[in-house]
Amino acid sequence: SICSESVLKCVCWSVSDLDLFLCFRPNVCAMQQIKGTDKKYFTNCKQWYHRKICGKPTVISYECCPGYEKIPGEKGCPAALPLVNIFNTLGVVGAITTQMYSERANLKEEIEGPGSFTFFAPSNEAWAALPTEILDALVSNVNIELLNALHYHMVNRRLTSEELKHGSSFPSMYQDFHVHIHHYPNGIVTVNCARLIKPDQHATNGIVHVVDRVITAVSNNVQTLIDVDDDLETLRTAIAAAGLTALLESEGQYTIFAPTNEAFEKIPQETLNRILGDPVALKDLLNYHILKHMQCAESIVSGTPMETLQGTMLEVGCDGDQMTLNGRAIITRRDQLGTNGVIHYINELLIPDSAKTLLELAEGSSVATATKLFVDAGLSSHLTGSEPLTLLAPLDDAFKGSMTMTPDMRRLMTNHILKEQLSSKSLYHGQELETLGGLKLRVFVYRNNLCIENACIAAHDKIGRYATMFTVDKVLTPPMGTVMDVLKADDRFSLLVGAIQTAGMTELLNQQGALTFFAPTNDAFSAIPQAELNKLMRNRQELSNVLRYHLAEGMVVSGGVGSHTRPKTLQGEKLELGMRNYTIYVNRKPVAEADLMATNGVVHAINTIVKPLSPISTFQQSSSLKLLIRFTSNVICSFLGTVSTKADHSFEKLKFLINF
Structure with missing residues (x-):
C-alpha cells in the first residue's frame, strides 16, 4: 500500500x-x-x-x-x-494500568520526584493476563504486596536497552532481588523472560521500558524448582540417578526442557527401564533436554538449531503463539525462571539417538521395509542388544515388489549387518568390512559419494548407544564371483562370453583386480550386421581392442558416476560417463542394468557396442565460437548504440576483431 x-x-x-x-x-x-x-x-x-x-x-x-x-x-x-517524569511517561506510552497501580500503591510520589530510575512497566495486557487470584492478592493489600511487586520492576539507575547486556543482572528496588537480562542476537531484549515491547522511553528522572508481562522475584536455582514440583517427580529421580544434580545447582545459564511425569509414562516400560538402568544412556537422554544457554520463549521468532549438553542439536522454534521443539508443539508451560536458567515443561520425552538401540534408530525412519525384513529374518536380538554393530538399512524405495522371507533373503539381510560399530567419517577407499554372514564388503570413496559395494550412504549416520545405522540407497549386492563368473551366470551375456574367450581375455577377467566392465548384451551383438560381426570375430586383435574399450580401470559403481566422469579404458582412451534420471550413460548410450557386483570388479549391462565419440573439429569449434561472439557483439552494439552515438576507438577495434 x-x-x-x-x-x-x-x-x-x-x-x-x-x-x-x-x-x-x-x-x-x-x-x-x-x-x-x-x-x-x-x-x-x-x-x-x-x-x-x-x-x-x-x-x-x-x-x-x-x-x-x-x-x-x-x-x-x-x-x-518535552520530557516528563516517569509517572507521567507511563501515560504517554500507554501503560495506564501500571500508572494506576503506582498511584494506588503510593509509588506515584517516588517516581514523580528526583532520582534516576529504570522502570520495566508491564503493559495493560500484561496485567489483564495475570490469574485473578494473583491479581486480587496484589491489589487487596496495596501498601505491601503491590508496592513490593512494582519495586521489583524498578532499578535504581537509568539503563537504556543498549546497556542491557546479555546475561547481566541488576539489583531491583525490592530487597535487592536481581532482575535478569537477556539481549538476543535478533535484537529482542528480555527481563526475567518478559519481552521489552516499547524500550527506551525517556523521562526526566529515568527511563521506561514497557514489557509484555508482570515479572516476579527469582530466588531459587532450577534444581530447586524441579525439587518442589510434583509434576517433575520422575525427572527429579532421573537427574539424581545420572549425577546431574550438582550441575543444575551450580551457577550458569541453562535452558531445561523438562519432561513431566506424563511424558515419561508415554514411553514403553521396557524402553524406559533400559534407559533408567543404563547410566550412560540416561545421562545422554537428560543432557539432550538441556541447552548450554538460556533461551526465553519470547526470544524465538523462527526455528533455530541449538546445541544441547549432549552435543547434538534441537530445533527450537515457534508456530503462532506456540513454542515448538523439532517442529512439534509439545511445550505445555514456559519460562519458569531460576537464578541459573529457565525451565520449559514438555509433555513428550525426547530420546536422542545415542540412547537408542538399532531397532529404535530404524523406527520412524524411511527404512520401514528393511526393518521388517531384519525382524522377519530372526535378527531382532542383534537390533536390540548391546553388540557393537553397524546396520546397513536400505531406503524403502530400494525394495521392488513383495518381499518374501526365504533362506536367500535371510542370508542377504544378515549381510547388511557389519561386525563393528563404525562412523562413515572413518571409512576409506578399499577398506574391507566383515558382515555377520561372514562376507567381506568393500568401501568405495568417490568425489560425490561414499559407497559400500553398490549401495551408497544416503543420510547422516545415526549413532546409537552401542551400534550405528547407515541409511543406504540400494539393497546390497554382495559379490559372489569374478567378472567372468558374473557374465557366465547371466544368459544375456552368452555372446560376450564367446567373444572374450576368442580374444583371449578370460584370464584377465578372472584375476584379482578392480575393473569396471560396460558389458554388451546379446542384443548389442545382434544389432551388428552379421558380415561385420563375423569379420570382427576373426580379427583377434581388433576384437580385443573393442572389448578393452569397454573395460575401465578401477571400480565405478553407479553412485560414483557424476555429471562428467571420464575413466581411462584398458584400450587407452577414456569413456564419457554421465548420470541422468538415475540412469548411467556411457558415451551418451544408456546402461540397461547397473551394478552387477564381482569380486574383482563391477559389470554394467549395455544394449549397444560403445564406440569412441567423434571429436568436434577445430574448424567447427572455431566457427561455432565466432557465431556466438558475433551474436553477443550485436546485442552489445545495439545496446550501446542507444546509450551513446560516439564510437570509442578501442570499441571499434574490438568490433573489427570480432568480425574478422
Missing part, C-alpha cells in the same frame, strides 16, 4: 522499498503485529523479522516514536515533546 505523508500512521500488508523509505524518516518507529493477533514487536528499523514471526505474516505499521510528533509539511516526526 502507498501511505500518505499527511497521515500519522500507515499500515502496509506487504514489504517493499516503501518500508525502508518510511522507516528511516526522523523519529518514525515501526511496529510489527502478527496478523490476526494482538502480539506486537517494536522495531527501531535496525531489526526486522523477515515479515514473518513464528511462521505468521505480520502487519507493519509506522508511527511517531513516543516523545515525538509530526509537524505539518515536514517529513517524519521531527518535533520532540
Whole structure:
C-alpha cells in the first residue's frame, strides 16, 4: 500500500522499498503485529523479522516514536515533546494500568520526584493476563504486596536497552532481588523472560521500558524448582540417578526442557527401564533436554538449531503463539525462571539417538521395509542388544515388489549387518568390512559419494548407544564371483562370453583386480550386421581392442558416476560417463542394468557396442565460437548504440576483431 505523508500512521500488508523509505524518516518507529493477533514487536528499523514471526505474516505499521510528533509539511516526526517524569511517561506510552497501580500503591510520589530510575512497566495486557487470584492478592493489600511487586520492576539507575547486556543482572528496588537480562542476537531484549515491547522511553528522572508481562522475584536455582514440583517427580529421580544434580545447582545459564511425569509414562516400560538402568544412556537422554544457554520463549521468532549438553542439536522454534521443539508443539508451560536458567515443561520425552538401540534408530525412519525384513529374518536380538554393530538399512524405495522371507533373503539381510560399530567419517577407499554372514564388503570413496559395494550412504549416520545405522540407497549386492563368473551366470551375456574367450581375455577377467566392465548384451551383438560381426570375430586383435574399450580401470559403481566422469579404458582412451534420471550413460548410450557386483570388479549391462565419440573439429569449434561472439557483439552494439552515438576507438577495434 502507498501511505500518505499527511497521515500519522500507515499500515502496509506487504514489504517493499516503501518500508525502508518510511522507516528511516526522523523519529518514525515501526511496529510489527502478527496478523490476526494482538502480539506486537517494536522495531527501531535496525531489526526486522523477515515479515514473518513464528511462521505468521505480520502487519507493519509506522508511527511517531513516543516523545515525538509530526509537524505539518515536514517529513517524519521531527518535533520532540518535552520530557516528563516517569509517572507521567507511563501515560504517554500507554501503560495506564501500571500508572494506576503506582498511584494506588503510593509509588506515584517516588517516581514523580528526583532520582534516576529504570522502570520495566508491564503493559495493560500484561496485567489483564495475570490469574485473578494473583491479581486480587496484589491489589487487596496495596501498601505491601503491590508496592513490593512494582519495586521489583524498578532499578535504581537509568539503563537504556543498549546497556542491557546479555546475561547481566541488576539489583531491583525490592530487597535487592536481581532482575535478569537477556539481549538476543535478533535484537529482542528480555527481563526475567518478559519481552521489552516499547524500550527506551525517556523521562526526566529515568527511563521506561514497557514489557509484555508482570515479572516476579527469582530466588531459587532450577534444581530447586524441579525439587518442589510434583509434576517433575520422575525427572527429579532421573537427574539424581545420572549425577546431574550438582550441575543444575551450580551457577550458569541453562535452558531445561523438562519432561513431566506424563511424558515419561508415554514411553514403553521396557524402553524406559533400559534407559533408567543404563547410566550412560540416561545421562545422554537428560543432557539432550538441556541447552548450554538460556533461551526465553519470547526470544524465538523462527526455528533455530541449538546445541544441547549432549552435543547434538534441537530445533527450537515457534508456530503462532506456540513454542515448538523439532517442529512439534509439545511445550505445555514456559519460562519458569531460576537464578541459573529457565525451565520449559514438555509433555513428550525426547530420546536422542545415542540412547537408542538399532531397532529404535530404524523406527520412524524411511527404512520401514528393511526393518521388517531384519525382524522377519530372526535378527531382532542383534537390533536390540548391546553388540557393537553397524546396520546397513536400505531406503524403502530400494525394495521392488513383495518381499518374501526365504533362506536367500535371510542370508542377504544378515549381510547388511557389519561386525563393528563404525562412523562413515572413518571409512576409506578399499577398506574391507566383515558382515555377520561372514562376507567381506568393500568401501568405495568417490568425489560425490561414499559407497559400500553398490549401495551408497544416503543420510547422516545415526549413532546409537552401542551400534550405528547407515541409511543406504540400494539393497546390497554382495559379490559372489569374478567378472567372468558374473557374465557366465547371466544368459544375456552368452555372446560376450564367446567373444572374450576368442580374444583371449578370460584370464584377465578372472584375476584379482578392480575393473569396471560396460558389458554388451546379446542384443548389442545382434544389432551388428552379421558380415561385420563375423569379420570382427576373426580379427583377434581388433576384437580385443573393442572389448578393452569397454573395460575401465578401477571400480565405478553407479553412485560414483557424476555429471562428467571420464575413466581411462584398458584400450587407452577414456569413456564419457554421465548420470541422468538415475540412469548411467556411457558415451551418451544408456546402461540397461547397473551394478552387477564381482569380486574383482563391477559389470554394467549395455544394449549397444560403445564406440569412441567423434571429436568436434577445430574448424567447427572455431566457427561455432565466432557465431556466438558475433551474436553477443550485436546485442552489445545495439545496446550501446542507444546509450551513446560516439564510437570509442578501442570499441571499434574490438568490433573489427570480432568480425574478422
